[in-house]
Amino acid sequence: MAPTIKDIAEKAGVSISTVSIVLNNKKQVSRETKERVESIIREMNYRPLHSARKLATQTTGNIGYIIWEGYFSEVEMFYSQIFWGMEYAARINDYYILLTTVKEKFNPQEDLPRFLKNKDVDGVILVGKVPGTLIDYLDLQQIPFVLIDYNIFQKKYNSIQMDNYNGAYTAVEHLILNGRKNIAFVGGSLFHPSIKDRYRGYKDALEKNNVNVAKIAEYSYCKNIETSRAVGESGALYLIKEHPEIDAIFSCTDHTAIGVIEGLQKANKKVPEDVSVIGFDDIPLAIYHKPKLSTLRVPKMEVGKEAFKLLHEIINNPGMAPQSRVLGVDLVIRESS
Amino acid sequence: MAPTIKDIAEKAGVSISTVSIVLNNKKQVSRETKERVESIIREMNYRPLHSARKLATQTTGNIGYIIWEGYFSEVEMFYSQIFWGMEYAARINDYYILLTTVKEKFNPQEDLPRFLKNKDVDGVILVGKVPGTLIDYLDLQQIPFVLIDYNIFQKKYNSIQMDNYNGAYTAVEHLILNGRKNIAFVGGSLFHPSIKDRYRGYKDALEKNNVNVAKIAEYSYCKNIETSRAVGESGALYLIKEHPEIDAIFSCTDHTAIGVIEGLQKANKKVPEDVSVIGFDDIPLAIYHKPKLSTLRVPKMEVGKEAFKLLHEIINNPGMAPQSRVLGVDLVIRESS
DNA sequence: CTGAAAGCGCTTACAG
DNA sequence: CTGAAAGCGCTTACAG
Numbered sequence: 001m002a003p004t005i006k007d008i009a010e011k012a013g014v015s016i017s018t019v020s021i022v023l024n025n026k027k028q029v030s031r032e033t034k035e036r037v038e039s040i041i042r043e044m045n046y047r048p049l050h051s052a053r054k055l056a057t058q059t060t061g062n063i064g065y066i067i068w069e070g071y072f073s074e075v076e077m078f079y080s081q082i083f084w085g086m087e088y089a090a091r092i093n094d095y096y097i098l099l100t101t102v103k104e105k106f107n108p109q110e111d112l113p114r115f116l117k118n119k120d121v122d123g124v125i126l127v128g129k130v131p132g133t134l135i136d137y138l139d140l141q142q143i144p145f146v147l148i149d150y151n152i153f154q155k156k157y158n159s160i161q162m163d164n165y166n167g168a169y170t171a172v173e174h175l176i177l178n179g180r181k182n183i184a185f186v187g188g189s190l191f192h193p194s195i196k197d198r199y200r201g202y203k204d205a206l207e208k209n210n211v212n213v214a215k216i217a218e219y220s221y222c223k224n225i226e227t228s229r230a231v232g233e234s235g236a237l238y239l240i241k242e243h244p245e246i247d248a249i250f251s252c253t254d255h256t257a258i259g260v261i262e263g264l265q266k267a268n269k270k271v272p273e274d275v276s277v278i279g280f281d282d283i284p285l286a287i288y289h290k291p292k293l294s295t296l297r298v299p300k301m302e303v304g305k306e307a308f309k310l311l312h313e314i315i316n317n318p319g320m321a322p323q324s325r326v327l328g329v330d331l332v333i334r335e336s337s
Numbered sequence: 338m339a340p341t342i343k344d345i346a347e348k349a350g351v352s353i354s355t356v357s358i359v360l361n362n363k364k365q366v367s368r369e370t371k372e373r374v375e376s377i378i379r380e381m382n383y384r385p386l387h388s389a390r391k392l393a394t395q396t397t398g399n400i401g402y403i404i405w406e407g408y409f410s411e412v413e414m415f416y417s418q419i420f421w422g423m424e425y426a427a428r429i430n431d432y433y434i435l436l437t438t439v440k441e442k443f444n445p446q447e448d449l450p451r452f453l454k455n456k457d458v459d460g461v462i463l464v465g466k467v468p469g470t471l472i473d474y475l476d477l478q479q480i481p482f483v484l485i486d487y488n489i490f491q492k493k494y495n496s497i498q499m500d501n502y503n504g505a506y507t508a509v510e511h512l513i514l515n516g517r518k519n520i521a522f523v524g525g526s527l528f529h530p531s532i533k534d535r536y537r538g539y540k541d542a543l544e545k546n547n548v549n550v551a552k553i554a555e556y557s558y559c560k561n562i563e564t565s566r567a568v569g570e571s572g573a574l575y576l577i578k579e580h581p582e583i584d585a586i587f588s589c590t591d592h593t594a595i596g597v598i599e600g601l602q603k604a605n606k607k608v609p610e611d612v613s614v615i616g617f618d619d620i621p622l623a624i625y626h627k628p629k630l631s632t633l634r635v636p637k638m639e640v641g642k643e644a645f646k647l648l649h650e651i652i653n654n655p656g657m658a659p660q661s662r663v664l665g666v667d668l669v670i671r672e673s674s
Numbered sequence: 675c676t677g678a679a680a681g682c683g684c685t686t687a688c689a690g
Numbered sequence: 691c692t693g694a695a696a697g698c699g700c701t702t703a704c705a706g
Contacts, residue, residue, distance in 0.1 A: 002456060004682095004683055004684085005683065005684065006683080014692075014693085015692065015693045015694075016683090016684080016685095016693090017685085017686080017692070017693060017694080017695095018691085018692060018693075020684070020685055020686085021685095021686095021691095021692085023684095023685095024685080026686095028691065029691065029692085030691060030692090033691085033692085047454065047455045047456060048683080048684065049392070049456075049682085049683055049684070050388075050391075050397065050455060050457050051387075051388040051389075051391035051392040051397070051682085051683080051684090052388075052392050052682070052683035052684035052685090052698090053683080053684055053685080054387075054388035054684090054698095055386070055388040055389050055392050055682090055683080055684070055685095055697095055698050055699065055700085056683080056684045056685040056686080056697080056698055057684085057685065057686095057698085058698065060387065060388065062433075080417060083436075084438075087436070087437070091451060096399075096433075096435050096452070096457070097435075097436070098433050098434075099420075099424070099434070099436065100424070101421075114428060115433070117384065118384045118387060119339060119384060119386075120387050120433070258625070285622070285625065288595070288622060288625075288626075289625075290627065341698095341699055341700085342699065342700060343699080351676075351677085352676065352677045352678075353677090353699090353700080353701095354676070354677060354678080354679095354701085354702080355675090355676060355677075357700070357701055357702085358675095358676085358701095358702095360700095360701095361701080363702095365675065366675070366676085367675060367676090370675085370676085385699080385700065386698085386699055386700070388698085388699080388700090389682090389698070389699035389700035389701090390699080390700055390701080391682095391700090392681095392682050392683065392684085392698090392699080392700070392701095393681080393682055393699080393700045393701040393702080394682085394700085394701065394702095395682065
């Protein structure tokens with residue numbers, strides 16, 4: 001059997017309270033007993049039993065990671081990289097991460113993730129466009145949470161954001177500097193705050209540089225809610241048909257961009273010769289694609305780490321005012337622009 | 338505060354033992370008290386506290402999922418789909434899954450996954466070519482485990498396998514039926530049992546059909562340990578240079594196949610007109626690729642589910658003789674063949 | 675069929 | 691600085 005705190009106490013000739021104190025290095029313990037206890041712990045390879053500890057402290061030691069299902073209908077790397085960043089930070093603080101997804105159409109009664117229903121987490125990190133009713137539930141139940149790449153208009157929740165606005169601005173400015181004159185936008189729903197910011201960046205870059213200004217509305221394809229390949233493809237097809245002069249398309253995500261390129265090819269346009277394309281996210285597919293996709297790299301690991309850190313702070317300071325931290329993105333130019 | 342078993346007992350006018358018994362529906366309880374207790378549980382939305390339950394039963398309620406790092410150096414979907422299958426089965430049995438990776442070069446002293454070091458799992462599922470020293474550790478510590486897509490020569494461990502041999506055989510036979518005469522193989526290390534079986538399938542299909550037999554050795558490119566794109570590319574380049582008559586290549590994985598196609602293109606061979614290519618795994622990239630990749634579909638969700646089920650059985654029947662279950666794979670023909 | 679009691683392995687006031 | 695004791699919320703023989 002694995003040794004318990006009692007075994008350690010006996011062998012060290014102290015009480016279990018003392019062992020517990022050195023374990024959690026709280027309060028003062030004489031150096032010598034501390035060292036003695038520690039050496040015995042090491043010697044017997046003792047680890048406190050998780051469940052016992054959690055029972056006593058009334059915590060779970062787990063955090064939940066909830067992924068919007070839309071994020072892996074396509075190629076699901078985005079959330080995955082974020083996970084590894086979180087895991088890295090969680091490990092240091094001795095938390096385990098429980099993973100699950102939620103559907104678009106979400107019923108708080110039935111679809112509540114198991115670890116929430118059973119109260120098996122101390123907090124939750126959510127990535128993407130998660131259901132509003134879920135967020136309301138967390139809020140109501142006072143379960144600490146942080147949003148990644150999402151936010152609700154006019155609400156102040158803890159969140160990690162990418163610098164969508166500046167990323168888009170930089171990308172479009174790069175297109176301008178490369179001599180592109182007729183720069184279009186293909187995007188999903190402008191209801192998604194991230195997409196909205198990317199669109200603002202696109203628009204502002206054109207306006208500040210006085211390029212293309214009169215045409216912005218016509219060159220903007222934002223009909224759909226999705227940001228899928230299919231949307232990209234039909235967007236490109238539509239735009240080229242209506243406005244054959246278009247020579248660059250900024251796409252709201254990489255998946256969209258890949259669809260855009262396919263549409264362009266169907267319309268017999270060469271990328272990047274005839275039309276430059278830039279995406280957003282830097283999904284792994286970006287470098288596998290032909291041509292390799294120019295895009296804005298989101299520091300996914302960092303996002304995960306930062307999300308955990310923020311959550312951890314919230315858990316330990318329940319009164320904390322909500323904050324959102326924004327991480328910069330990098331323009332990476334490859335073959336499509 | 339969340340209600341405890343005591344609250345339920347009081348409100349139902351029974352002892353906590355009785356509540357516990359209906360909770361775990363063991364032993365006999367009179368129908369009426371059972372129903373009364375259950376309705377109160379529902380009414381108060383009571384859930385037993387995980388840590389308390391686990392403390393009392395001396396279990397953890399967790400299983401570990403260990404991924405060989407090589408499996409997501411490329412595009413990491415394979416293990417991810419398996420995860421969702423496992424999660425599905427785990428949910429039904431009220432287990433949580435803890436995820437981590439192990440490096441190729443693994444030192445049991447230092448690199449032991451945290452949940453193993455702390456004994457926070459009741460069992461472990463490992464996918465891919467995990468370190469032998471890790472397996473030895475699990476064996477020694479008597480921690481129940483099941484291997485996915487891997488096995489150690491001459492050892493009898495619990496495992497889930499794909500039908501690598503028949504998959505490869507079918508693919509190569511398909512190539513033959515399509516009139517291909519000079520069918521090559523590009524693979525990774527034949528030390529990996531799965532790759533080895535795929536190679537056997539390739540060889541046997543040719544021999545049984547009396548095609549290409551004298552050339553098998555020359556047409557086999559198995560120099561490297563990896564099954565990466567890079568390997569595929571250099572393999573294709575090498576084979577075409579030495580044997581320009583080659584008109585089909587069976588690749589040991591999809592990643593390899595993608596590399597093979599790139600190599601072929603560099604050598605000015607058209608796929609599939611000049612050379613047919615078939616991969617193995619059916620990674621998501623397969624349908625994004627141009628041309629779309631023909632391959633053998635591994636039922637990843639099923640693999641995950643089955644792995645969990647097997648592990649669950651082992652956990653509950655410690656004496657069980659090791660077994661390996663093999664799942665069939667389906668040939669899916671797309672554009673590359 | 676039901677209850678009282680011990681026990682799982684920790685943490686944490688409270689004394690001293 | 692250290693220890694005795696209570697408590698966290700369950701399960702499980704054991705009586706009855």
